[in-house]
Amino acid sequence: MSLDRVLNATSVAIVGASRNETKRGYQAIKTLLEQGFEGKIYPVNPKENRVLGFRCYPKVSDIEEPVDLALITTPARTVPSIIEDCGKKGVKGAVIIAGGFRELGAEGKKLEQEMLEVAKKYNVRLIGPNTSGMMNLKNNLNLVGIPDVPKGDIALVSQSGNMALSLITEASVKSQKGFSYYVGVGNEADIKFHEYLEFFGNDPDTKAILMYVEGMSEGRQFLQQAYRTTLQKPIILLKSGRSAAGKASAGSHTGSLAGMSEVAHSAFERAGIIVIDNPDELFPAAECLSSLPSIRTNSVGILADGGGHATIAADILTDLGIKIPKLSNKTQAKLKEILPFTASVRNPVDVAGGADADPSIFAECAKIMLKDADIGGLLIVGLFGGYGIRFAKSLSLIEEDAAHRMGKMVRKRNKPIVVHSLYASRNTHPIELLRYYNIPVYDSLHVACKSIGVLAQRGSYMNEYHAKVNFVFNWGAKAKPGGRKIIETARKEGRNFLLEHEAKALLKLHGAPVTNDRLATTPEQAVKFAEEIGTDVVLKIVSPQILHKSDAGGVKMGLRGKEQVVKGFEEVIQNAKRYNPKAEISGVLVSPMAEQDLEVIIGTKIDDQFGPVIMFGIGGIMVEVLKDVSFRVLPISSASARKMMQEIRSAPILDGVRGNPPYDKKALRKLLVMCSELVESYPEIREMDLNPIIVYHQGAKVVDARVLLRDDC
């Protein structure tokens, strides 16, 4: 495990150690001492003899004993030579605080490259540069200078030191949870997100991984690792830098190729990552996921005192797609026994003042509701934990008893309870007790709803996990000799694309329903082919120099009979020659006119961050004007293909509108999966464009196909 000696270092050199209290090189040593680092500390500074009682070394290589990790607090330009020295000493890793690398432009980028080369040479792994540092809360290796970070089982990976500080502060103030590690990823120059993910995925003391990301350099490897990790433990991620101003900010901040493509969200979710948009929900999501059972039924019971909070909660959960099922008659009857007649027992359950004099009624109701098989988890909203404040002090004791009982219920039923209390910030004893039992308590109703929401999201993901496909390509595995030959031919002829008939031949080889095209080189041959086809035909020019046939006047449609076909053949060739006098003409493609019906589009391309992706949409205005398309990172499963078709807004069209029978979605699903297979089979494919595909009530037909090849294959 190559990061073990780095993140679990037991000896650390502080390069730039200082006796000046305002310097990082002083603060870092002081923090290590105060926080009780269990390993060895070696200050390094040629100008000092002793710092904070430690002997100070002129350089790292002067240290006699082995050193795992170096914290480098000196300016950017000094870093490469320090790394060189560290490398010679056999140091395993370095944390580079300085900014002034890639995020500052070309010169900084050069310096970053130089640093990286030295590090590679000596196999020194780098955290940063441009990072706030790292912390191992297990052995108190605190290289950030934030004291008294709450300890716990959440690993925090952040591209912003201040976001980390926010989350740490939130954990201290609003929860009883804490962190196992923190890593400030910084510019991600050497160690990448996916490597941290792998490390924390394997760390037995980490139960959830919390990430703040502005941009990442190796999206696909990240997805692959996340796909593996989320099977074991949840990953919660907030990605910023969506907007132009946000991108610019992220660029100047971490120098990241910020701004992920439109596939990011769905790709992350497919990898099992819980993607969060609102920073208020980030830590709470990790809090819930690291300590509560997930919800397998996508359904929640709401227990309230007074209707307002219940009504809002019902709205928010419904927006999240979570069911709020009506309680069974049996459950309702039991609730009625203990609640006043004005109470509502349907779900949301409103105790309607029934708790004002006896808040233990919440534990009673919780017990009854959690027993209902349709209820996967319980959200309690309102005043719980504050009845002692609101009504009479003595009620606190009753609340405490209720808290103990609810805590045990979660364990017994293996169903989560999440609590909203408008008294959450008062940290009353009942609230502390709930948190002791891992029942989180939020003062934000919105956050409480979203938090129980992620438990349902996690449960649904785990339910469907078997249907997911990982992100690993088995390159070339299903390639066919015929397909290889088509691509090789294009390559030999110096083309970075396939001619239409080649593309269709490739598709046909893998089972796609393409129009039955034939390449004619003479008018007579065209006539013969047209006669054999028997219906109206289309003529299309085939030339390595003409990619956009229509633009060149190289397409003639709806021809029938010898005269029309001969005339069409000649016109198509003349137009092509006029369009590009140097065009070599391979011939003219003779295709049957496909019967008109619904046009759809499938496309694939290589995304900068995630590699091959696929797109689906309904042709014409839906794609061109409404941009109504769905994306997936490849490869995809049949289940993914089905979802792609479902999630476009115009999906109802596929199901048949205005009395039309449904279109053949199965044929499209097969075609989508086949396109995935093609991209996987032939790594040379850069882009595919099946446009249009005509889909019928039975079957589908690929009418035009374009395949572009990578320049570098």
Add this chain to the structure above:
Amino acid sequence: MSLDRVLNATSVAIVGASRNETKRGYQAIKTLLEQGFEGKIYPVNPKENRVLGFRCYPKVSDIEEPVDLALITTPARTVPSIIEDCGKKGVKGAVIIAGGFRELGAEGKKLEQEMLEVAKKYNVRLIGPNTSGMMNLKNNLNLVGIPDVPKGDIALVSQSGNMALSLITEASVKSQKGFSYYVGVGNEADIKFHEYLEFFGNDPDTKAILMYVEGMSEGRQFLQQAYRTTLQKPIILLKSGRSAAGKASAGSHTGSLAGMSEVAHSAFERAGIIVIDNPDELFPAAECLSSLPSIRTNSVGILADGGGHATIAADILTDLGIKIPKLSNKTQAKLKEILPFTASVRNPVDVAGGADADPSIFAECAKIMLKDADIGGLLIVGLFGGYGIRFAKSLSLIEEDAAHRMGKMVRKRNKPIVVHSLYASRNTHPIELLRYYNIPVYDSLHVACKSIGVLAQRGSYMNEYHAKVNFVFNWGAKAKPGGRKIIETARKEGRNFLLEHEAKALLKLHGAPVTNDRLATTPEQAVKFAEEIGTDVVLKIVSPQILHKSDAGGVKMGLRGKEQVVKGFEEVIQNAKRYNPKAEISGVLVSPMAEQDLEVIIGTKIDDQFGPVIMFGIGGIMVEVLKDVSFRVLPISSASARKMMQEIRSAPILDGVRGNPPYDKKALRKLLVMCSELVESYPEIREMDLNPIIVYHQGAKVVDARVLLRDDC
């Protein structure tokens, strides 16, 4: 002002006064005493002689002195007779706490009606029933029993007592703001939302009105009042009960006709109301709007220490449609002078650690940024207020100085500053100072962004106010004698709809471009009309008994020449008779075939809550499958009509796609406004359906029109 003696009551009777500490009738008197109510208190209970030292009266009418208001704490069934007694005594208003009215179903509804009738008889105005009470924080008339409510200039109107408690608690814990009044609206049996609105709109001590609404009974009057009130002061509103479970919850809670139609959001916003979805943003919005200048430029500067918060803030503000303009070169140069070289000065401005040793740099940067004319307000994100905690205690003093300076800047520049600080919940002295200067400080970055967002929303509304139309109909003002006659004819004939040619005649009278239709009663006449038209014609059956002509086979298209027209005429009549043997046939409409182009739809109807509304969409799949339509409450202005066309997703189609020139949006705009005028002119109109309208690159044509009349006019 009919609510003055109610909400500003100086004498109050507590009906149900009790010596039992757990009873509302005890707590209410105790709270009034403890909170220092400045008026007179009269306990009422036939079973008690004295309560808390006061003489207790058997009934309200036994009190010798005048009584403004009665708080009724007794059960529902007792209420009507108590109101009767109050009425006889001349009491102006009553607050009815008990539940058990409309929200419990038919029997409760009857009781509510009974109570209401008594109240109307004696002109006693009612708050509630099913309310937590009301508070006047100016004279300490606290009838809720929540002690120590922070005083201030926000009036709170809520349909949930616990939501009110949440907001009050939030105000105490997270701000220095407070409330002028609270009213628990409850079932809204007598006093309606719009009446409270009017009262608080006129109250000089109220600067903003904060509302939580589950449902309202008189939507249009509310809109009209809000339209007037928001010109003077902001209204901030959260509406719940969108989802099925939420509606059910609201129904059992306040018995409201919950669930507002799809027009609610846009109607509220047009009335100048700030509509909030996330309860976390509700109080902060009121906090900002009641005390900070609004933003007139829709642009914000972001000032941060470290990139993470800045990047997230830029994303959120961009999502809100707020500009984050690049700072002028002059501004950037000034910032560079005082910031480290790693800082970013574009906007977001990142001081990049420049404040770690001197947080006064925030005041410097704020001053420079607010001077930039492109910057309408400033959002500071990160650690401000906590540098003393994070780095060195002494920095607090520098922060305090910076807070003083920033507070004065807001006044001087009349531009708002909003602060996010991860130390907000620590309430440090610098944070208290900021709040003293009405600069709010939030621990939630999301809330800080949304809060500055509402200041921009308010500013934009005030900028565009002149273009808004109020919600008042000038019924019949623009009616034409010819139009009246058409409607009267239908009425006389016992129809609640117009025949197609009548509807078109009505439209034409008001300037709509309708097809030139003529009603033929014989085949010969039809032939004559067709010849005069000269192009292909459409024949359509006209019968008072046949509303859906196509279903009856009553439409024939694309006919030309005598033979076709005669045959068509006969078929249409035969089909109609077969469809409904009792149908009276008025004749056959002969219309020119309109040239095909883009089909759009305009419709109007009467919304349950808001009265007449209008809808616009592009015909076919856009409306039928994608439900891509926009709604407005009528009447509308030309500017509103333009926005309706802009806000459908398929709007680009109107601008011309695939090389098409744009469609004649001006013609559609005129048509929308004309439909608004028609509904206003003829109150008899219940529903209009112009479908299809064919729009061309020049002009438009109403091809079919349906007008339904109200049954009750």
